[in-house]
Amino acid sequence: MNIVVCIKQIVDPEAPDRTFAIDPVTSRQDRNRLSLVASPFDLNACEVALRLRDGLGGQLTALTIGPPEATQVLRQALGLGFGAGVLLNDPSFHDADPFKTAYVLSRAIRKLGPIDLILTGCESGDMAGAAVGPLIAEELAIGCITYASRISAARNGLEIHRTLSHGYELLHASPPLVVTVISDHANGPRLPKLRDLLASAKQPIPVWTALDIGIDVERFAVPPMKVKECTVVVTTRERACAWIVGETVQEQARDLVRRLRDRHILGSETRPS
Amino acid sequence: MPTYKAPLRDMRFVLHELLNVGEVASLPGYADATPETIDAVLEEAAKLTENELAPLNRSGDEEGCHFDNGVVRTPKGFREAYTTFIEGGWMGLACDPDHGGQGLPKVVNFVVEEMICSANLSLGTYPGLSQGAYNAINLHGTEELKALYCPKIASGLWSGTMCLTEPHSGTDLGLIRTKAEPGGDGAWRITGNKIFISAGEHDLTENIVHLVLARLPGAPEGTRGISLFLVPKFLAKEDGTVGPRNGAHCARLEHKMGIKASATCEMRFDGAAGWLIGKANKGMSAMFTMMNTARLAVGIQGLGLAEAAYQGARDYANDRLQGRALGGAKFPEKPADPIIVHPDVRRMLLTMRAYNEAARALAYWVGMKIDVAQKHPDATARQEADDFVALMTPIVKSFYTDYGFEAANLGVQIWGGHGYIRENGMEQFVRDARIAQLYEGANGIQALDLVGRKLGQGTGRLLRQFFHPVSAFIEETGADPRMGEFTFPLAKAFAKLQQATAWVAQAGMRDPVEAGAAASDYLKLFALVAFAFMWARMARLALDKTAGEDGEFYKAKLATARFFMTRLLPQHTSVFQAMMAGAAPIMELKAASF
Numbered sequence: 001m002n003i004v005v006c007i008k009q010i011v012d013p014e015a016p017d018r019t020f021a022i023d024p025v026t027s028r029q030d031r032n033r034l035s036l037v038a039s040p041f042d043l044n045a046c047e048v049a050l051r052l053r054d055g056l057g058g059q060l061t062a063l064t065i066g067p068p069e070a071t072q073v074l075r076q077a078l079g080l081g082f083g084a085g086v087l088l089n090d091p092s093f094h095d096a097d098p099f100k101t102a103y104v105l106s107r108a109i110r111k112l113g114p115i116d117l118i119l120t121g122c123e124s125g126d127m128a129g130a131a132v133g134p135l136i137a138e139e140l141a142i143g144c145i146t147y148a149s150r151i152s153a154a155r156n157g158l159e160i161h162r163t164l165s166h167g168y169e170l171l172h173a174s175p176p177l178v179v180t181v182i183s184d185h186a187n188g189p190r191l192p193k194l195r196d197l198l199a200s201a202k203q204p205i206p207v208w209t210a211l212d213i214g215i216d217v218e219r220f221a222v223p224p225m226k227v228k229e230c231t232v233v234v235t236t237r238e239r240a241c242a243w244i245v246g247e248t249v250q251e252q253a254r255d256l257v258r259r260l261r262d263r264h265i266l267g268s269e270t271r272p273s
Numbered sequence: 274m275p276t277y278k279a280p281l282r283d284m285r286f287v288l289h290e291l292l293n294v295g296e297v298a299s300l301p302g303y304a305d306a307t308p309e310t311i312d313a314v315l316e317e318a319a320k321l322t323e324n325e326l327a328p329l330n331r332s333g334d335e336e337g338c339h340f341d342n343g344v345v346r347t348p349k350g351f352r353e354a355y356t357t358f359i360e361g362g363w364m365g366l367a368c369d370p371d372h373g374g375q376g377l378p379k380v381v382n383f384v385v386e387e388m389i390c391s392a393n394l395s396l397g398t399y400p401g402l403s404q405g406a407y408n409a410i411n412l413h414g415t416e417e418l419k420a421l422y423c424p425k426i427a428s429g430l431w432s433g434t435m436c437l438t439e440p441h442s443g444t445d446l447g448l449i450r451t452k453a454e455p456g457g458d459g460a461w462r463i464t465g466n467k468i469f470i471s472a473g474e475h476d477l478t479e480n481i482v483h484l485v486l487a488r489l490p491g492a493p494e495g496t497r498g499i500s501l502f503l504v505p506k507f508l509a510k511e512d513g514t515v516g517p518r519n520g521a522h523c524a525r526l527e528h529k530m531g532i533k534a535s536a537t538c539e540m541r542f543d544g545a546a547g548w549l550i551g552k553a554n555k556g557m558s559a560m561f562t563m564m565n566t567a568r569l570a571v572g573i574q575g576l577g578l579a580e581a582a583y584q585g586a587r588d589y590a591n592d593r594l595q596g597r598a599l600g601g602a603k604f605p606e607k608p609a610d611p612i613i614v615h616p617d618v619r620r621m622l623l624t625m626r627a628y629n630e631a632a633r634a635l636a637y638w639v640g641m642k643i644d645v646a647q648k649h650p651d652a653t654a655r656q657e658a659d660d661f662v663a664l665m666t667p668i669v670k671s672f673y674t675d676y677g678f679e680a681a682n683l684g685v686q687i688w689g690g691h692g693y694i695r696e697n698g699m700e701q702f703v704r705d706a707r708i709a710q711l712y713e714g715a716n717g718i719q720a721l722d723l724v725g726r727k728l729g730q731g732t733g734r735l736l737r738q739f740f741h742p743v744s745a746f747i748e749e750t751g752a753d754p755r756m757g758e759f760t761f762p763l764a765k766a767f768a769k770l771q772q773a774t775a776w777v778a779q780a781g782m783r784d785p786v787e788a789g790a791a792a793s794d795y796l797k798l799f800a801l802v803a804f805a806f807m808w809a810r811m812a813r814l815a816l817d818k819t820a821g822e823d824g825e826f827y828k829a830k831l832a833t834a835r836f837f838m839t840r841l842l843p844q845h846t847s848v849f850q851a852m853m854a855g856a857a858p859i860m861e862l863k864a865a866s867f
Binding site for chain 2: 075076079191192193194195197198200201202
């Protein structure tokens with residue numbers, strides 16, 4: 001089975017709040033001073049891909065769009081056991097909206113040859129648009145299943161475990177297919193083996209430009225983008241502590257419920273016992 | 274409870290900016306150790322230690338190890354974490370690729386060791402002991418023993434121990450009674466009791482390889498009659514699988530103040546089959562291969578725990594709201610200011626931080642010198658690097674564990690009464706740190722090693738490896754007005770160290786009691802100067818970078834350097850004066866009057 005995982009490099013979501021800054025000139029997030037990491041859901045997608053490969057065999061390829069330092073996330077995938085990684089880098093790829101991103105990725109996927117499965121995180125860890133996966137499927141004119149947590153081999157195709165708010169559903173689907181992946185206890189990213197990590201450092205990573213993947217310049221340029229980011233602001237969040245009062249645990253529980261209801265966190269039908 | 278995050282930014286600063294670690298890639302066998310590869314390895318090591326080892330630190334301390342009829346069980350989760358550790362190949366990080374290791378430089382191992390010690394010192398003792406045993410077998414074992422045991426230890430499937438101490442023989446190993454007799458089958462039969470054996474028995478590995486000091490029949494008295502033997506828990510078959518049980522058993526488990534999840538065992542050897550490592554009666558030399566590895570590793574334990582304590586104290590000081598800043602409220606909208614506004618809290622935090630960052634810089638420098646000592650094509654360069662490592666080993670072991678304990682105590686102090694409560698995790702650092710001042714040669718012994726062995730070796734040859742770079746640095750930077758606040762105090766303290774060195778050499782030659790009385794103060798003086806040298810070097814780098822994109826990091830370096838030079842380095846004058854008072858005030862009181 002040939003699987004491609006699309007990974008986005010983002011500013012570390014675990015970085016302290018105080019390090020978050022907006023560039024006053026571009027009005028965009030200032031990435032210069034921050035550590036960059038692979039988007040967490042994309043790492044879940046990597047784990048789903050690795051488990052499928054471990055069971056069925058096949059080839060795993062990681063794709064990312066970004067500057068040269070984005071090869072870091074590709075090396076991370078290689079260290080986990082991916083066979084190849086490709087960096088998509090071209091000045092025309094900068095500041096892409098989800099439509100443009102999906103178009104660029106789909107062109108690169110076509111260049112890779114016949115692919116059975118394309119995986120990516122259900123959304124990116126920074127913009128949380130949740131659009132790129134389905135849009136890749138649209139570009140490639142194949143099916144898409146979103147918010148999956150596990151994938152296993154099934155008769156005549158794949159069985160996809162999709163988590164719902166009150167349970168899960170199992171879907172059977174035939175490749176080729178795009179699947180977006182959520183975080184789940186069953187797909188937590190594995191730790192790399194030191195040996196693979198060292199081998200990955202020596203593996204060449206090809207860089208593909210717009211020309212290499214046959215970008216339709218006309219389509220790329222006009223209209224410029226369907227989604228426009230107008231402004232980014234840093235919000236402040238106030239925290240306050242309140243004492244829950246009451247002589248007994250029951251009284252304290254009643255006080256807590258009252259406070260939660262006053263703030264409309266609990267519905268009025270919730271009655272303290 | 275404190276949450277550990279590996280200080281990767283500072284580690285990278287030391288490795289890449291201060292020490293230019295990329296140079297090790299030019300040493301034979303280290304071509305793969307490029308800065309990018311080292312960074313990738315450290316990032317993964319950070320994830321491993323933060324996510325797999327650190328969460329078990331507190332529970333491991335609460336539960337401790339279990340002993341039942343000779344069988345030792347480690348706390349819940351330790352087996353799984355250890356398996357993750359060895360499956361990732363981390364045990365073999367610095368082991369020979371011929372044995373399945375990754376062959377990475379020792380300096381990288383030092384960094385990973387620091388992370389392990391911060392995250393979970395108890396768990397770290399198991400692979401730590403294995404590393405020492407691996408080194409001793411690899412350097413002194415026969416080809417057959419190396420082929421059979423080294424790959425197993427490098428994989429982590431088998432672990433190692435050092436069996437030195439006996440009930441009546443600790444510091445003075447010349448007194449050991451464990452005996453080795455010919456077995457008639459090429460092996461020796463080892464009989465005796467050993468105590469305080471870390472990782473002597475446990476459930477993490479399928480076999481345990483004990484390296485045991487014992488006496489051959491008719492061996493000379495004292496340390497000249499000691500030999501080193503490899504004694505496996507299970508005899509190894511030729512194909513590397515585990516064979517029948519050997520006569521090496523755990524008689525009891527010690528109940529300790531700290532590192533409770535590290536199994537400290539009394540071991541009984543009942544005619545156990547053993548194989549000689551190195552030459553007969555030359556066991557001390559082979560043993561010191563383990564001991565030197567272990568002493569530096571123990572020094573790093575001090576640093577690791579001090580870093581963990583610092584992180585816990587720093588986070589608490591930023592969160593805990595009590596009282597108002599003395600100069601007026603800093604956060605009037607809050608019911609109180611965070612305690613980090615208070616000068617005394619900052620003094621304690623900066624003390625921890627200033628020691629940690631200097632210790633990290635010096636330790637990694639020593640790590641790089643080990644790589645040079647082992648791999649450099651030029652014999653003189655190898656010898657010089659080896660001299661530097663030998664000189665610094667007692668200082669790293671002793672001073673790092675002394676200040677590590679102090680830092681752990683300061684961590685509790687910053688947490689106030691909450692630091693004394695077990696579930697908050699800070700008091701564990703104090704209990705865990707205490708052992709590091711004792712094992713692998715108590716810190717007083719380290720001071721004697723420095724004064725008695727290292728100073729005089731090769732008529733000061735070892736000293737030159739530190740004194741020359743410090744002199745050169747002072748000369749280079751002495752005229753730079755920006756460096757004055759760093760170079761001047763360094764030069765002043767260095768002059769005192771030179772004076773103290775001459776005094777110790779002369780007085781010690783006259784009367785060894787004088788050297789013994791001066792030793793601990795002298796070691797502290799030496800360590801303070803070594804830390805001042807590291808801070809001056811770091812400050813020199815930082816001065817040019819405060820305006821750059823990571824300016825805050827370099828400003829923090831400079832501020833911490835200033836704190837060290839003005840608030841910690843002045844201790845050198847008091848230890849100098851104490852030392853120069855000589856042995857008389859210590860020796861005057863009759864033993865019976867104590």
